[in-house]
Amino acid sequence: DAGITQSPRHKVTETGTPVTLRCHQTENHRYMYWYRQDPGHGLRLIHYSYGVKDTDKGEVSDGYSVSRSKTEDFLLTLESATSSQTSVYFCAAGGQVWDEQFFGPGTRLTVL
Amino acid sequence: DQQVKQNSPSLSVQEGRISILNCDYTNSMFDYFLWYKKYPAEGPTFLISISSIKDKNEDGRFTVFLNKSAKHLSLHIVPSQPGDSAVYFCAARPRTGNQFYFGTGTSLTVIP
Numbered sequence: 527d528a529g530i531t532q533s534p535r536h537k538v539t540e541t542g543t544p545v546t547l548r549c550h551q552t553e554n555h556r557y558m559y560w561y562r563q564d565p566g567h568g569l570r571l572i573h574y575s576y577g578v579k580d581t582d583k584g585e586v587s588d589g590y591s592v593s594r595s596k597t598e599d600f601l602l603t604l605e606s607a608t609s610s611q612t613s614v615y616f617c618a619a620g621g622q623v624w625d626e627q628f629f630g631p632g633t634r635l636t637v638l
Numbered sequence: 639d640q641q642v643k644q645n646s647p648s649l650s651v652q653e654g655r656i657s658i659l660n661c662d663y664t665n666s667m668f669d670y671f672l673w674y675k676k677y678p679a680e681g682p683t684f685l686i687s688i689s690s691i692k693d694k695n696e697d698g699r700f701t702v703f704l705n706k707s708a709k710h711l712s713l714h715i716v717p718s719q720p721g722d723s724a725v726y727f728c729a730a731r732p733r734t735g736n737q738f739y740f741g742t743g744t745s746l747t748v749i750p
Contacts (some may be wrong), residue, residue, distance in 0.1 A: 530681075557736055568644075568727060568742035569682070576736060586736060616681055623734055624689065626672055629681030 529553050530630040532617050538636045545604040547633050549617030557621050557627075558600040559584075561590060562613040563632075567603075569616065575600055607637040642730050644741035652749050653673045657715040659744050661728035664709065668730040668739075673702060673713045676725045676743070686713070686728070718748045 529552030559574040571584030573592040591603045614632050621627040643662045651657045669690040674682035688702045701714045725743045729749040
């Protein structure tokens with residue numbers, strides 16, 4: 527797992543509330559990613575970061591923002607959660623040049 | 639639009655036989671391809687990769703084949719073992735940028 531942790535691991539929240547998911551890595555990877563996994567869609571990229579304070583959008587970025595103030599931490603924020611954001615969220619790090627990505631254990635988010 | 643496709647949602651194979659998982663892609667700019675394995679309630683873990691300059695890469699029981707003209711890759715597992723039962727995702731990365739695109743996954747069941 528290359529030292530990637532996610533918190534919380536499970537969260538239930540209500541529509542309209544803000545939610546922040548945290549990803550922490552210990553291997554000093556430059557690149558970090560947030561994905562969501564949904565049935566029939568596989569893993570879809572939400573946002574990624576290529577360095578401290580350097581982020582870019584993925585294919586499903588609407589309704590999400592990210593921040594990376596330190597190499598080891600990458601935060602995903604849902605400003606106002608909606609039921610369509612109920613999903614399993616995975617953080618990953620690595621993937622530079624010919625390296626693979628290492629994934630965290632996932633966060634299961636339910637928006638009621 | 640899905641740029642990486644896994645058209646078989648599931649596959650069942652007898653223990654000891656060969657498992658063949660398929661993946662198709664549409665973007666000719668992809669130059670790095672990976673396979674990940676995912677168990678329930680865990681994050682995906684890297685299995686094997688191949689760059690576009692090769693057509694085959696082997697690692698123990700796992701072999702990945704790349705057919706660039708057909709935009710097709712496959713993962714062969716020989717011999718299949720019950721512990722191989724998992725969801726397998728293929729992923730691809732373009733020549734420029736560091737975004738990874740994932741397929742929808744194939745659930746492999748190896749029957750003892």
